[in-house]
Amino acid sequence: MPIGIPVPLPVVQIAATSLDQTEQTRDMIRGMLSESPAEHVYGLDIGKERIQFLDGRPGRIEPVASSSRGLEGARPTFVICDETHHWVSSNGGPTVFETLQRNADKTMADGSRLMQTTNAFNPNEESVAQRTYEKFLQDFPELLYDCREGAPVEDLTDSEAVLAALRDAYGDSYWAPVTGLVSKATDPLTPKAVFYRFYCNQIMESADNWIDKYTWESLFDRNDPIKPGDQIAIGFDGSLRSDSTAIVGCRLRDGKLFLIHIQEKDERDEDWQVNPFLVDRAMRLANETYKVEWVYCDPNQWQNQIGFWSLDFKELDKEGRDIVFEFPPQRVKQMAAAIERFHTAVLLGNEICHDGDKILRQHITNAVTFEVPQGVLITKESKGSKKKIDAAMAAVLAYAARGEAIADGRMKIRRKARMRTY
Structure with a gap:
């Protein structure tokens, strides 16, 4: 059985894609060491960011994040890579991991080790966790893979089967409220793929669909069609060559979505x-046809045109209000929040519907999810996929724009005429 031994220069690194993500692990370590025998035996200075020796001896426990250049050349004795299912190309995770792995490899003969902790990964994201798992399947030496997966559950309404799967996954984690988690299997706000991955620890063999066809079709409203003069918000997601461009409208009073323009x-x-x-003509025609109260635009490659729309729409507005706003996808926290609000509204069928447009439906159902520390975003199923999602992104922006317009007091409440008798 392996036994830990003292080393002359202990360097323990807690790694993640951001320093905030290392906080939970750091807090656990600080909590276990503080006022424990180890604090006094080893003479530790337990700081908020770093743990080191009081007498100035070399050695430390420290957080590290995604600055891979700054990490190069370190000589760690132990590295903890936390939540590696979040370590994807978009946040530089694989590059950071390669640097950490190289550093640990250089002193492996002296006992250096690297450990990953992760949830079940999304096979669509090519995360570090996924790459490690695929490496394990190739019987790569010097790699220990330890995972508890819940038993497969075909029917999530079968509470006994769900409970058995949860007990399998949580094992001897007696503190986990396993019985209370059974209800998550049928919670409308918990997608099936999320339940399987995060509660049963099961790797899903297919990508996480954002919204399925049947859920979307259930929101079709053939009554009360969109009419000229309706108050609407607009979402715009544009490209020039490599992708589609879409303009989607959303009526303020009921959240009804409709496709205004698409070029695929x-x-x-x-x-x-x-x-x-x-594209310009479609946007201006929409402004002439409807009472446009708010427009959110992805500015990528369209900054100049959006600037013209912003100036012209403000000039045309009777009150001189700003109508057109940029919503860059780089604002990850805000984008994740907008996607979550849209998704929640769809699952609950609350203040959202659509006119049955087939192209919009296709783009919505093409979208798959991927996780970032700030939440869940949507993307195509792969970089080279021909299944477009631009109208889905425009719909998210339109729905977010509707929310902003209502919050700003721009929605006029329709009042039913009352008959008066004398």
């Missing part, structure tokens, strides 16, 4: 590109 890439035409004049 012709995969057979290598020289295809969006016609910006048609």
